[in-house]
Amino acid sequence: xxxxxxxxxxxxxxxxxxxxxxxxxxxxxxxxxxxxxxxxxxxxxxxxxxxxxxxxxxxxxxxxxxxxxxxxxxxxxxxxxxxxxxxxxxxxxxxxxxxxxxxxxxxxxxxxxxxxxxxxxxxxxxxxxxxxxxxxxxxxxxxxxxxxxxxxxxxxxxxxxxxxxxxxxxxxxxxxxxxxxxxxxxxxxxxxxxxxxxxxxxx
Numbered sequence: 001x002x003x004x005x006x007x008x009x010x011x012x013x014x015x016x017x018x019x020x021x022x023x024x025x026x027x028x029x030x031x032x033x034x035x036x037x038x039x040x041x042x043x044x045x046x047x048x049x050x051x052x053x054x055x056x057x058x059x060x061x062x063x064x065x066x067x068x069x070x071x072x073x074x075x076x077x078x079x080x081x082x083x084x085x086x087x088x089x090x091x092x093x094x095x096x097x098x099x100x101x102x103x104x105x106x107x108x109x110x111x112x113x114x115x116x117x118x119x120x121x122x123x124x125x126x127x128x129x130x131x132x133x134x135x136x137x138x139x140x141x142x143x144x145x146x147x148x149x150x151x152x153x154x155x156x157x158x159x160x161x162x163x164x165x166x167x168x169x170x171x172x173x174x175x176x177x178x179x180x181x182x183x184x185x186x187x188x189x190x191x192x193x194x195x196x197x198x199x200x201x202x203x
Contacts, residue, residue, distance in 0.1 A: 139173070
């Protein structure tokens with residue numbers, strides 16, 4: 001009988017097959033380019049995952065920019081953290097809050113368009129390596145921004161610029177264009193059990 005940490009011959013064979021397949025895919029991936037990444041779906045963690053990527057980039061000496069389309073009026077702990085990186089990280093909170101909070105489509109659309117103008121400015125900056133368009137998927141879903149113009153700008157971005165687009169309800173056209181798409185699925189959420197937002201979790 002195999003010991004606690006000793007693999008059986010069958011497991012070793014499976015492991016070797018997985019390793020071989022992984023190494024084959026890895027060796028075939030020789031290209032390098034700036035990625036278009038989409039975090040979408042109804043589950044929690046889309047923006048949080050993007051923030052993790054920003055932190056990784058910052059630790060690699062890269063410069064990043066963030067435009068928040070929806071949550072701009074809401075204070076979050078991330079903004080305080082990224083201030084510690086000085087001018088290596090730029091943060092722009094353009095939104096007025098969730099649309100069901102403002103109840104004013106014209107105000108929301110104006111804020112989204114201002115956010116998009118700032119996004120174009122950042123994406124055209126040669127000194128930035130990664131740009132996060134936080135909740136832009138929501139702005140597109142609510143028709144606060146023209147989809148064709150956003151897709152065109154992403155298609156024609158600088159070759160090595162990474163762009164992350166977050167928010168539920170990503171448009172199929174954006175998903176098709178993206179290099180990497182992650183869908184967050186909600187299995188359970190503490191709000192539905194009457195548990196309020198808490199430090200370190202929501203803000």
